[in-house]
Amino acid sequence: MNFGVCYYPEHWPEKRWESDALMMVEAGIEIVRIAEFAWAQIEPEAGRYQWSWLDRAINLLGKAGLRVMLGTPTAAPPIWLTRNHPDILRIDAGGQRRDHGTRRHYCPNSSTYHRHSQEIVSAMAQRYGTHPFVFGWQIDNEWGGGHTARCYCYNCVTAFQAWLKDRYGDIANLNDAWGTLFWSQSYMDWSQIHLPDQSIDKPNPSHILDFYRFSSDSYVAYQRLQIDLVRQYAPEHVVTTNFMGLYRDLDQFALATDLDFVTWDSYPTGNLDRWQKHLYLKQDELDASEHQFAYDVGDPYITGMAHALTYGLKGRPFWVMEQQAGAINWGSVNPGIRPGTTRLWTWHALAEGADTTVYFRWRSTLFAQEQYHSGLLQHDGSAGFGLADLALLRGEQQQLADIARQPNEADVALIFDFEDLWALEIQPHRSDYSYLKHLFVYYRACQRLGIQVDIIPKSGELNKYSLVLAPTLHIADEELAHTLKQYVIDGGHLLLGVRSGFKTANNLVTDQPFPGLLRLLIGATVRSWQSLPEQFGWDLSTNIAGLNGPATYWLEVLKPDSASVRALASYSSGPYSGQAALIENSLNNGKIYYHGWYPTDPQARAVIGHLVDKLGFSRIGDLPRGLIARKRGDAIILLNFTDVIQTANITGLPIKVPPRDVTVVNSLVSES
Numbered sequence: 063m064n065f066g067v068c069y070y071p072e073h074w075p076e077k078r079w080e081s082d083a084l085m086m087v088e089a090g091i092e093i094v095r096i097a098e099f100a101w102a103q104i105e106p107e108a109g110r111y112q113w114s115w116l117d118r119a120i121n122l123l124g125k126a127g128l129r130v131m132l133g134t135p136t137a138a139p140p141i142w143l144t145r146n147h148p149d150i151l152r153i154d155a156g157g158q159r160r161d162h163g164t165r166r167h168y169c170p171n172s173s174t175y176h177r178h179s180q181e182i183v184s185a186m187a188q189r190y191g192t193h194p195f196v197f198g199w200q201i202d203n204e205w206g207g208g209h210t211a212r213c214y215c216y217n218c219v220t221a222f223q224a225w226l227k228d229r230y231g232d233i234a235n236l237n238d239a240w241g242t243l244f245w246s247q248s249y250m251d252w253s254q255i256h257l258p259d260q261s262i263d264k265p266n267p268s269h270i271l272d273f274y275r276f277s278s279d280s281y282v283a284y285q286r287l288q289i290d291l292v293r294q295y296a297p298e299h300v301v302t303t304n305f306m307g308l309y310r311d312l313d314q315f316a317l318a319t320d321l322d323f324v325t326w327d328s329y330p331t332g333n334l335d336r337w338q339k340h341l342y343l344k345q346d347e348l349d350a351s352e353h354q355f356a357y358d359v360g361d362p363y364i365t366g367m368a369h370a371l372t373y374g375l376k377g378r379p380f381w382v383m384e385q386q387a388g389a390i391n392w393g394s395v396n397p398g399i400r401p402g403t404t405r406l407w408t409w410h411a412l413a414e415g416a417d418t419t420v421y422f423r424w425r426s427t428l429f430a431q432e433q434y435h436s437g438l439l440q441h442d443g444s445a446g447f448g449l450a451d452l453a454l455l456r457g458e459q460q461q462l463a464d465i466a467r468q469p470n471e472a473d474v475a476l477i478f479d480f481e482d483l484w485a486l487e488i489q490p491h492r493s494d495y496s497y498l499k500h501l502f503v504y505y506r507a508c509q510r511l512g513i514q515v516d517i518i519p520k521s522g523e524l525n526k527y528s529l530v531l532a533p534t535l536h537i538a539d540e541e542l543a544h545t546l547k548q549y550v551i552d553g554g555h556l557l558l559g560v561r562s563g564f565k566t567a568n569n570l571v572t573d574q575p576f577p578g579l580l581r582l583l584i585g586a587t588v589r590s591w592q593s594l595p596e597q598f599g600w601d602l603s604t605n606i607a608g609l610n611g612p613a614t615y616w617l618e619v620l621k622p623d624s625a626s627v628r629a630l631a632s633y634s635s636g637p638y639s640g641q642a643a644l645i646e647n648s649l650n651n652g653k654i655y656y657h658g659w660y661p662t663d664p665q666a667r668a669v670i671g672h673l674v675d676k677l678g679f680s681r682i683g684d685l686p687r688g689l690i691a692r693k694r695g696d697a698i699i700l701l702n703f704t705d706v707i708q709t710a711n712i713t714g715l716p717i718k719v720p721p722r723d724v725t726v727v728n729s730l731v732s733e734s
Contacts, residue, residue, distance in 0.1 A: 063408070063412055063418065063455075063459060063462035063466050064093060064417065064418040064419075065092055065418075065420075065421070065456075065459075066091060066094060066095060066421070067091050067420060067421050067423065067438065068094075068096075068420060068421070069086075069095070069423070069424045070096065070423070070424075071096060071115075072103045073427060073428075079118075079119060079122050079123075080126075083122055083123050086128060087126050087128065089452050089453065089456070090455070090459065091128065091452075092127075092129060093128065093130075093420060094128045095420055097135060097186075098132075098133025098134070098135055098200055098202075099165065099203070100135050101136070101140050102140035102141065103115065107142055108146070120193065121195065124195025128195075129196075130193075130196045131198040133199070133201075133202075134182070134199060134201050136168075136288070137203040138164075139168055139178070141162055144161070144162040145162070147178075149169075150168050150169055150172045150178075151169065152167055152169050152213045152215065153213060153214045153215040154209075154214060155214055155259045156259070156260045157261070159215075165207075165208070166204075166206075166207055167210075169213045169215050170213065170281050170283075170284040173217070176287060179288065183288050183291045183292065184291050184295065187291055187296050190296070191292075191295035191297075191299065192296070192298075198301065198302065199296065199299055199300070199301050200325075201292070201301065201303040201321075203303075203304060204304055204305075205281050205317060206309060211281070211311035212274070213280075214257050218257060218280070221276070222273065223253060225276045225279065227252050233250065233251065237249060239268060239568040239570075240268040241266070241268060257273060258270045267488045267569050268569040268570065271481070271484055271485055271488060271569040274311075274488075275481070277312070278311075278312045278316060278317075279316070282317055282320075289301050289320050301321060302322060302383075303317070303321060304325045304326060305324060306326060306327055307327070307328065307368030308333075308364070308368050310483055310484075310498065312480075313481075314371070315375055315480070315519045318375035323376065323378065323380060324380050324381075325380060325383035326380065326382060326383065327382070327384035328365065328369075328382045328384065328407065329360075330359060330360025330362075330364075330365045331358065331359075331386065331390060331396070331399075332360075332386070332392055333364055334360040334364060335393040337364050338361065340498050341367075341498055343494065346503070346662070346663055352688075353686065353688050353704040353705075353706055355688050355704060356403075356721070356722050358400055359406060362410065362701065363502070363505070363509055365410060366509060366690060367506075369410070369415065370476075370505070370516065370517045371517045373414060373415035373470070373516070373517070374517035374519075377518070377522075378415075379415055379416065379466070379470070380415060380416055380417075381416060381417070381418040381420060382411045382420060384423075385404070385420060385422060386399075386404070387421045387422065387436060387446065388426075388446050388447065389434065389435070389436045391431075391435040401451065402451065402722050403447070404421070404452070405451040405454050405724070406703070406724060408451075408455055409462075409701060412462055412466060413465075413692035413694065414470075416466075421437075421438055421452070423435070423437040423438070424438055424439060425439040426439065426440055426441045428441060436448070438452065465694050465695070465697050465726070469694070469695055471514065472513075472527065473513070473514060473527060473674075473677075474508060474514065474516070474530075475515065475517070475518045475530045475531065476504060476505055476515050476516070476517050476532075477518060477522070477531065477535065479519060479535075479537070481537055482534055482536040482537050485536050485537055485569050486534065491593065495593070495616065500560075500660060501534065503533075503660075503661060503666045504533050504559075504670065505517075507666035507667040507670050509685070510687070511674065511681060511683075511685075512681045512682030514681075514692070514693060515531075520535075520545075524554060525549060528677050529674065530549065530554060530556050530557070532557065532558050533558075533560075533562075533657070534559055534560070534562060535562040535563060536562065536563075537565045537566070538562070538563040538572075538577070539566070539567050546580070546583060547583055547649070550649045550654055552650075555652055555654075555673065556652070557655045557656075557673065558580065558584060558654065560616050560618050561591075562577045562580055562656075563579055563580035564576060565578075577656075583649070584627075584647055584654050585623055585626055585645075585647035586621055586622045586624070586627055586642070586645050586647070586656060587620070588618045588619070588658070589619045589620065589621040590619040590638065591616075591619070592616075593616045593617075599611065599613055600612055600634075600639075601636075602632070602633065602634060603632045604644070605630075606631065606672045607668065607671075607672070608664065608671070610664070610668075612635075613633065613661075615659070616660040617633075617658065617659045617660075618643075618658040619633070619642070619643070620641070620644075620645050620656060621641070626647055626648045627645050627646070628645065629643070629644065630646055631644035644657055644658055644659075682698060682710070683710065685710060686708050686709070689710055689719060698712060698726070700724065700727070701724050702720065702725075705721045705722065707720060707721060712727060
């Protein structure tokens, strides 16, 4: 495990730089990320570069023994660019132009912005591409942050029209794909198609989905523009960027393709505030008998799912590019942290597959928008709790490094697809239905069962896994149906969930009986489907241990079409009493399961636990809420995110984990 820090030498007097660098080295810091917001300091006027300050900073840091990662500064264009070329500025769905004074206020399809981005990135890469103290580059910063993933300016109108023409070839094909016969939407020419902004009362859902795809592709292309320049002038350097965990508006799998490795920015207390409403239903409310998380650690299941998604973007070790090290400034409460919290977060990242943690930031800033955002050092330069934790981690660095080299393997995969997410976001059918919420139920169930789970795309390598969970394969095509069938024929076990197979790639409802192209695979038809008001539910009849009713929220009634199908659970009340709710179908050496209702957390645990026990592969064991376990090679890492001692039963032996602490045991359960 390598340690790094985000540093802004331009924010501090130059006479402080040397003491900062020496303190970093003494603290165990090896990597420093700089310059990702320094465009105005590097190029104060068009074509006039000021390199001397950056040269001195890089040389000083490098001579102290630190390796430098440079950020391309395109997330925050300088005032001369925004005032001289207002056409680069982003316009939101309501027609409001974002002005200078913050960041990410540019359009990713502006040819003017592309030209100036090429110039600044080329100039930086040519100057530092062979510098002995620079080893890598971060492209831009937090794609889509601040609700900027989708721009509605004229640049994007013309670019979207070109993107559609390339996708469909003929306007008649687009009209057919979008179903524009409805409400006289038919187009006669590409130039007639505008963006689905707020000027349209209820935009066509196929139009919206294509716009979301186009917007994501726009950032992939803009990122590639910069990556190609860096690799041209700095071929020996690594290239990455920093994602935002469970951020929904851009396809992170597509963005990750061109990068050497991926990173994300982990702020557990803020992400609890930001993502909880997107992940939990009212029916997920905490059982009074279960322990609450400590107030200063966030939600480990939310943080863990973000780690798992980041690892899954490329299926290899990742970095945390910005790790919270104190209070933040952008949440609704922003609690402080206590000694040990930063250490716990760092161990959690390692357990999930990170091999480098970069802390944000070195010292709390005295000015501008992030004045209340903590760093390793406080505003007066004194040590914060994060720096004290780093001293503890430095003493554990050899153990961390040994574990980081161990395989990060799972028997279970969870399929994640951004287009499925967008389609359900566009038409959720019930206002609180969320693709992420549904996946999170299954992810959290695996965590509570002590099951290792990878998050993978639809195109992922399924044969690596004994069990693949695909709770909402909403959009299905022939290729996906064939891939899933082949996985099962080859001996795989596949669990599908509600609303699977309902849509085509064009975001139209399938004209086949549900679940559409997946129906022959599951050997059954979804005979009826509906969401239920909060106070209603149907009882279940089943022999699966722990699978208790009622089934609520969203239900589907399954009618077996094949003799190979058997019901594992049926509805025992309501209008479809006696009809199948959970089925199993055998196909050659494998099995397919269809879970016909949106499960509660205990129900998901019962179903997944039943399948895993049938398959017979090992799992760490049932875990109390707030205790996370992850196996890396022979090491089992136990992390307690509560304020009470928690106990894990590892191969039948009780292992106690202190509050907000970490315990590592080996496969023989001898403490290490």
